[in-house]
Amino acid sequence: MTQFDNSSLEVVSLDDMDWFEFQHFTAHLFEKLGFGKADEIQKGSDCGRDVILHSPSGNVIIIECKHHPKSTIGRPTVQKLHSAILTAHSKKGYLVTTGKFSPAAISYAKALGSTIDLVDLRVLADMANRAGIKLLKKGENTTVYHVLPPSKEIVNKQVIKTVVGSALSHPNKAEELTRTTINEITFIPAYLIDYSIHENFCTSVGTVHSVHREYERILVDGQYGTLIKPKLTQYVEKSCMKELWHPSQDDVIYSSGKFKIGLSNAKKRGINFVRGLHTQTVGYYGANNVHYSKKCIPKKSSVFVRSITQVYIPLLNVYSKIISIEHRLELVGNKSRVEVTKGNVEKCELCGELLTKKRLLCNSCGKVVHGPSFLGHSYICEICKKTICKECAFWTRKYIFFKKKLCADCGEQLKIRGKKIKKFELRTSGTKPYYI
Structure with missing residues (x-):
C-alpha cells in the first residue's frame, strides 16, 4: 500500500x-x-x-x-x-x-x-x-486515490455535535445515550481539478473587473460530470488519501461508483465550471457619466488546469439512536474530520423550528428540543434535575397557581405518596403541536 x-x-x-x-x-x-x-x-x-x-x-x-x-x-x-x-x-x-x-x-x-x-x-x-x-x-491510466473514511469514533462525535450540540443534558451526557452505526460507505468517483485563473475585463474607460486566483480547486463528478459542492474539496487532503486502499471494517457495506467520463471530458467540463464560478456582472460609469453593466465571463484561455487527479470520496450512510429517537444521516469527510450533509438535524423535535439558541436533550426519550423558556418545550425536573421534553413531563400543583414540573420517575414516586400527578396534554394548532 x-x-x-x-x-x-x-x-x-x-x-x-x-x-x-x-x-x-x-x-x-x-x-x-x-x-x-x-x-x-x-x-x-x-x-x-x-x-x-x-x-x-x-x-x-x-x-x-x-x-x-x-x-x-x-x-x-x-x-x-x-x-x-x-x-x-x-x-x-x-x-x-x-x-x-x-x-x-x-x-x-x-x-x-x-x-x-x-x-x-x-x-x-x-x-x-x-x-x-x-x-x-498516451493511453496511460492515472492513479486513483481513495479519501480514507472516518472512524466510528469520529463519526459518532460529529453526529452528537450536529444533532445534540451543546444541549443541556442531565443526569447523562449525550455520549452516554447515543449509539451510532455506519451502515454503508459509498465511494463517489470524482476528478480533483487544481487550477488558476487570470483575466482583466476592460472597456473604453479602462479595467472594470479583474479575477486573479491561484491554487484553486473544484471537484467534478466522475460518473455524471456535474460540479460537486465546492466546500467538499477541503476533505481531499494529501495526508488522508491512499491508493490501492482496501476496507477495514467488516460490519460496513462498501460500494463504489464508476468513472464514466474520461479525463479529457472532465477537464473541459471543469474549465466551463470554473468560468461559471468566476462569472460576475459589474456596474461602471462611462465617459458620458451613464451607468452601464457588463457581464464578465472569463475566457477558456484564462483558466490554467495545473492538475487532474482521480479520487474516490466517501459518502457515509449512518444510523444513530438516542434512547428511543432514531436519526438517519449522510456524512462526508476523511479520516480526520467529517460533516453531516443530509438529515433532519438542528431542528426542535417538537415544533420543527431551527434550534438557534439554547437546546435540551431529553433524558427520557432522546428528543432534542428548545431549551427551557416561555415556549414550554422542555423542563428540568424540580426534584432530580433530569432534563425532559414536554412530551415526557408531568406536573403537580405547586402552591395554588403554579405547576411543579416532574420527570416520570419522580412523578410516580409522588403518586405513590398520594399526590395528584398529571401529564401535559398535547393539542394541535395547524401543523404545530403545543401543550397545556
Whole structure:
C-alpha cells in the first residue's frame, strides 16, 4: 500500500494540452523547481520567449516552448531563442519540447556552451518527477486515490455535535445515550481539478473587473460530470488519501461508483465550471457619466488546469439512536474530520423550528428540543434535575397557581405518596403541536 504524499499529487496529461496551456505548465514546472518567478503569460507574438523567469539572484531566464509531440525541433528554433536571450540581455535560456531535437539543433546548442539547455520529453518527465508532478503518457491510466473514511469514533462525535450540540443534558451526557452505526460507505468517483485563473475585463474607460486566483480547486463528478459542492474539496487532503486502499471494517457495506467520463471530458467540463464560478456582472460609469453593466465571463484561455487527479470520496450512510429517537444521516469527510450533509438535524423535535439558541436533550426519550423558556418545550425536573421534553413531563400543583414540573420517575414516586400527578396534554394548532 502506497502512502499518498507530496510527490504524487499533481497529475498532468500533455495530450490534453494546447500550446498555450503547455506554456503555463512549463512556467509552473520551472517555478516549482525553484528556477524563479514567471511573468504573466500572454497570447500573441512572443519573439522566441514564451516564458520569462526572474531567478532568485535577479537574473532573467528565457524559455521557448514547443508542444509538438510528433515533431523534431531544428536548428532555426535554437537560433531564434539565442537571439531572444541576447535581446533580453540574459545569460540563460531553455528550449522545452514534447518532441525531440535534430542533430543540428543539439550541435548548435552545444556550440553555445551553457547558454541554452535543451529539454526534450525524457528530460521534461524527469524534471516533472522531481517537482512532484506525474506526466501521463498516451493511453496511460492515472492513479486513483481513495479519501480514507472516518472512524466510528469520529463519526459518532460529529453526529452528537450536529444533532445534540451543546444541549443541556442531565443526569447523562449525550455520549452516554447515543449509539451510532455506519451502515454503508459509498465511494463517489470524482476528478480533483487544481487550477488558476487570470483575466482583466476592460472597456473604453479602462479595467472594470479583474479575477486573479491561484491554487484553486473544484471537484467534478466522475460518473455524471456535474460540479460537486465546492466546500467538499477541503476533505481531499494529501495526508488522508491512499491508493490501492482496501476496507477495514467488516460490519460496513462498501460500494463504489464508476468513472464514466474520461479525463479529457472532465477537464473541459471543469474549465466551463470554473468560468461559471468566476462569472460576475459589474456596474461602471462611462465617459458620458451613464451607468452601464457588463457581464464578465472569463475566457477558456484564462483558466490554467495545473492538475487532474482521480479520487474516490466517501459518502457515509449512518444510523444513530438516542434512547428511543432514531436519526438517519449522510456524512462526508476523511479520516480526520467529517460533516453531516443530509438529515433532519438542528431542528426542535417538537415544533420543527431551527434550534438557534439554547437546546435540551431529553433524558427520557432522546428528543432534542428548545431549551427551557416561555415556549414550554422542555423542563428540568424540580426534584432530580433530569432534563425532559414536554412530551415526557408531568406536573403537580405547586402552591395554588403554579405547576411543579416532574420527570416520570419522580412523578410516580409522588403518586405513590398520594399526590395528584398529571401529564401535559398535547393539542394541535395547524401543523404545530403545543401543550397545556
